[in-house]
Amino acid sequence: MVIVMKPGTQQREIDKLVAQFQLQGLTVGITNGVGCTILGLVGDTTAVDMDKITINEHVERVMRVQEPYKKANRKFHPEDTVVTVGSAGIGGGNFSVIAGPCSVESEEQIIDIAKSVQASGAAMLRGGAFKPRTSPYSFQGIGLDGLDLLLEAKAETGLPIVTELMSTKYCDIFEQKVDVVQIGARNMQNFDLLKEVGKMSKPVLLKRGLANSYEEWIMSAEYIMASGNEKVILCERGIRTFETYTRNTLDVSAIPAVKRMSHLPIIVDPSHSGGYYWLVDPLAMAAVAAGCDGLIVEVHNDPACARCDGQQSLTPKHFSELMNKVTKLAEMMNKVLSV
Numbered sequence: 360m361v362i363v364m365k366p367g368t369q370q371r372e373i374d375k376l377v378a379q380f381q382l383q384g385l386t387v388g389i390t391n392g393v394g395c396t397i398l399g400l401v402g403d404t405t406a407v408d409m410d411k412i413t414i415n416e417h418v419e420r421v422m423r424v425q426e427p428y429k430k431a432n433r434k435f436h437p438e439d440t441v442v443t444v445g446s447a448g449i450g451g452g453n454f455s456v457i458a459g460p461c462s463v464e465s466e467e468q469i470i471d472i473a474k475s476v477q478a479s480g481a482a483m484l485r486g487g488a489f490k491p492r493t494s495p496y497s498f499q500g501i502g503l504d505g506l507d508l509l510l511e512a513k514a515e516t517g518l519p520i521v522t523e524l525m526s527t528k529y530c531d532i533f534e535q536k537v538d539v540v541q542i543g544a545r546n547m548q549n550f551d552l553l554k555e556v557g558k559m560s561k562p563v564l565l566k567r568g569l570a571n572s573y574e575e576w577i578m579s580a581e582y583i584m585a586s587g588n589e590k591v592i593l594c595e596r597g598i599r600t601f602e603t604y605t606r607n608t609l610d611v612s613a614i615p616a617v618k619r620m621s622h623l624p625i626i627v628d629p630s631h632s633g634g635y636y637w638l639v640d641p642l643a644m645a646a647v648a649a650g651c652d653g654l655i656v657e658v659h660n661d662p663a664c665a666r667c668d669g670q671q672s673l674t675p676k677h678f679s680e681l682m683n684k685v686t687k688l689a690e691m692m693n694k695v696l697s698v
């Protein structure tokens with residue numbers, strides 16, 4: 360962090376600030392320029408409050424030269440993190456696919472879909488038991504019963520289960536029953552929830568918020584990691600733009616950019632990005648070509664009758680065809696399908 364003092368600031372004011380930083384365990388380099396002094400803070404400045412320094416009447420400008428995230432930062436952890444779920448790895452040369460319906464609806468539905476996506480090469484089964492719906496009148500998910508149906512599908516197929524946690528009150532039950540805890544886009548900055556999943560032992564799939572920057576997204580991962588859980592998988596799921604033809608806009612740049620910023624694996628959700636089944640293939644292919652570590656895809660055995668997001672769900676047959684295409688492309692990207 361660099362602090363530029365106002366011209367003519369008295370030495371005792373500079374000494375006061377320097378002493379304050381030294382108390383925080385930082386080393387301060389002092390450069391006396393023509394008319395103004397520049398302080399360079401060396402050490403862990405993640406906990407330094409920039410705003411507090413900015414309001415000091417003797418300070419002209421404050422600039423961060425280091426990112427505010429540490430545990431998620433590639434600078435301090437150059438090698439890719441690989442998150443292991445069951446027998447599958449996500450990140451570091453592995454390519455894994457999570458597939459399943461938007462919501463768990465019935466025993467027959469989830470087991471049928473689980474078997475078909477497994478046969479096509481999916482490594483994990485997704486399915487929402489608790490659904491974050493825009494309208495309170497829309498289907499809200501079947502709740503805790505959904506977790507038990509997911510467990511039945513896991514017992515039938517062996518596929519680990521990925522499902523969304525919306526409330527801290529279910530952390531214990533998710534810890535017991537779920538393999539990967541999904542934090543949805545709408546809760547990306549629910550900091551209480553992030554701190555609680557940070558205390559869990561299960562990997563966390565952290566979706567990018569609808570209108571959040573890369574740094575905000577990585578800071579949310581940092582929350583989870585700072586609470587003790589370093590098994591974070593990032594998921595780009597499309598962002599809000601001025602375009603309304605598609606549900607969201609897939610930010611392909613997020614894949615290489617976030618990989619440069621962080622060592623955490625990043626997967627892509629082409630279903631919520633585009634919002635239509637016919638957009639899933641091209642968006643998935645673009646994501647794989649940009650170097651993502653995996654995909655999460657909505658698949659339904661009867662999309663027309665799905666209780667949620669049928670318009671963007673693939674049939675099992677369509678998913679199987681997509682898997683053939685993305686697996687070939689992933690190989691070209693030097694990734695190995697992990698199941």
Ligand code: PEP
Pocket residue numbers: 461487491523542543544545566596628631
């Ligand atoms: C989902 O994956 O079921 C979901 C609700 O996605 P998002 O949080 O990305 O909207």
Ligand code: MN
Pocket residue numbers: 461631657667668
């Ligand atoms: Mn959905």
